[in-house]
Amino acid sequence: MEFKEGLMRLVVQKSKENDWVFDTGDRVIGTIHSPRRKWKLFHRSSSAIPSKPSKPQIPKEFICPISGSLMADPVIVSSGHTFERVCVQVCKALNFTPNLMNSPPPDFTSIIPNLALKSTILNWCQNYSIDPPKPLDFNSAEKIVRTSMASEPEKATISENELLIRGVKQAPAVNFNHAATEVTRRPTHFHSSSDESVSPTALTPPLPLSTQPSCYSSPSSSCSEMESPTKSPEEDEILTKLRSAHVSEIEEALSSLRRITRTREEDRARLCTTRLLSTLRPLLVSRYTSIQVNSVAALVNLSLHKSNKIKIVRSGILPPLIDVLKAGSPEAQEHASGAVFSLALDDDCKTAIGVLGALPPLLHLLNSEGERTRHDSALALYHLSLVQSNRSKLVKIGSVPVLLRLVKSGHMTGRVLLSLCNLSSCADGRAAMLDSGGVECLVGVLRGNEFDSRSTQESCVATLYGLSHGGLRFKGLAKAAGAVEVLREVEKRGSERGREKARRMLEMMRGRDKEEEEEVDWEELLDSGLGSRTRCQLGGGGGGSCVNSSEF
Known part of the structure; x- marks a missing residue:
């Protein structure tokens, strides 16, 4: 008993000397400073243990500014920005420059893989047990970019005109070999129905090895015109009928639009608005043949105005137009090939047309029953093949044997040779043509003098000249085909350009023969x-x- 009483007195005395600190569970976790006691006791409570965050926050530099998601394949563009690769490809295809917060506009001229950032993102995902990001597919990225384009209408309009102005500085304007479409069905022969159309005798293709079309548009075409902010009553009336549930009203509106845009440039520029193009887009693939034909024909007329071309491509109307090329009615395919040809005349549209898949159906339509369809498809392929990326695509889809067969058959020789001439300027095209008997075919054409114009002969000689960069293989094939005699004849009686190229090829072949003879007998x-x-x-x-x- 005495021991217990002494112990109680000791506890009471210590409690007066120290202010004990208790937690909610009446457990001592420490003491406030006591002058007589310098040691402290602590008891860690379970509530004091910090909890691990459930989900880490993604660093800002890991997120693509366009898609807003974690990058799987980051690339650095010319301006120094980093984006997801497929987003850059879509922006280039649609000629769209996104608006970045507190940053200058990006430049998509060239792209370089950002391997360091890609490795950092993968390590970060591994550390936090997060599945690595998967690359976006092209369709998903296209939807994201189109959403951005729709949210920046003013900026898109400015970019269009800036691109058009740059295009005018770099290349001359163009004159259309494609006549504006009429309301009634067009005959199979060439017909001039607008001020920008040309007569059949003026349909001679440009000279070979040119980098741009050699024809010119009427001076009244303005590339700096912007879409008018005012809405015309005429446009509102057409749009109201196009959105009608009655087929007869839609047909009436399309016929009216087609008639209005057939001859007057100012009407083409005025009516080619974002509202009208978005309304016209689903009508291109209508199950009603008359609606499909008239909507594509109206699009051809709108595309004849220079400042409308990029606007049409950016409106998202190319995919359904390409569907018409693939599976539309014959008359709709005729108009669709003319629309693609018209759009392909603009340098800023060529890459997008190739990326979105227009090359295979155009190549297939070279064997179409319609003369107009064949000719417009051939000229569209020529202008599209002026771009290196499209030349590579044409070689991959097997266009060289198809084009050579057309040359051998004498079918559209002049127009087909223009595309072959462009393909012979790249290494892949040369190899494919040498493998497919291109030298023998071209020498045979020159020997037979099967030309519908002097420019066709120049195209044939220019294509051979491009193949001559194939080295010893070309030399062997040319000798086997008897090219020396044919080139001598061209050197004597050909055009100025043809004679010059023939002379260079003969010198190259003779020079190598002489060199070999001097080195070793x-x-x-x-x-x-x-x-x-x-x-x-x-x-x-x-x-x-x-x-x-x-x-x-």
């Missing part, structure tokens, strides 16, 4: 002693008397 060398020396080295001599026999 194999027959003389064999007769004079190489054979006996070789026999001696092989042990054919008596007694192994040859000095070099042991070194063979």
Whole structure:
């Protein structure tokens, strides 16, 4: 009892000297400073243990500014910005420059893989047990970019005109070989129905090896015109009928639009608005043939105005237009090939048209029953093949054998040779043409003088000149095909450009022959002693008397 009382007095005394600190569970976790006691006791409570965050925050530099998601394949563009690769490809295809917060506009001229950032993102995902990001597919990225384009209408309009102005500085304007469409069905022969159309005699293709179309548009075409902010009553009336549930009203509106835009440039520029193009887009693939034909024909007329071309491409109307090329009615395909040809005349549209898949159906339509369809498809392929990326695509889809067969058959020789001439300027195209018998085919055309114009002969010679950069293989194939005699004839009687290229090819072939003859005369060398020396080295001599026999 005395011991217990003493112990209680000691506890009461200590409690007066120290202010004990308790937690919610009445457990002592420490003491406030006491002058007589310098040690402290602590008891860690379970509530004091910090909890691990459930989901880490993604660093800002890991997120693509366009898609807003974690980058799987980051690339650095010319301006120094980093984006997801497929987003850059879509922006280039649609000629769209996104608006970045507190940053200058990006430049998509060139892209470089950002391997360091890609490795950092993968390590970060591994550290936080997060699945690595998967690359976006092209369709998903296209939807994201189109959403951005729709949210920046003013900026898109400015960019269009800036691109058009740059295009005018770099290349001359164009004159259309494609006549504006009429309301009624067009005949199979060439017909001029607008101020920008040309007569059949003026449909001579540009000279070969040119980098731009050699034809010019009427001076009244303005590339700096912007879409009018005012809405015209005429446009509102057409749009109201186009959105109608009655087929007859839609047909009436399309016929009216087609008639209004057939001849007057100012009407084409005024009516080519974002509202009208978005309304016209689903009508291109209508199940009603008359609606499909008239909507594509109206699009051809709108595309004839220079400032409308990029606007049409950016409106997202190319995919349904390409669907018409693939599976539309014959008359709709005729108009669709003319629309693609018209859009392909603009340098800023060529890449997008190739990326979105217009090359295979255009190549297929070269064998179409409609003359107009064949000719417009051939000229569209020529203008699209002026871009290197499209040349590579044409080689991959097997266009070279198809084009050579058309040349051999004498079918659209002049127009087809223009595309072959462009393909011969790249390494892949040259290899494909040499493999497919291109040298023999072209030499045969020159020998037969099967030309509908002087420019066709120039195209044939220019294509051979491009193939001559194939080196010794071209030389062997040319000799086997008898090209020397044919080129001599062109050198005498051809056009100025044809004579110059023929002379260069002959000099190249003669120069190599002379060089080879001067270096080694194999027959003389064999007769004079190489054979006996070789026999001696092989042990054919008596007694192994040859000095070099042991070194063979």
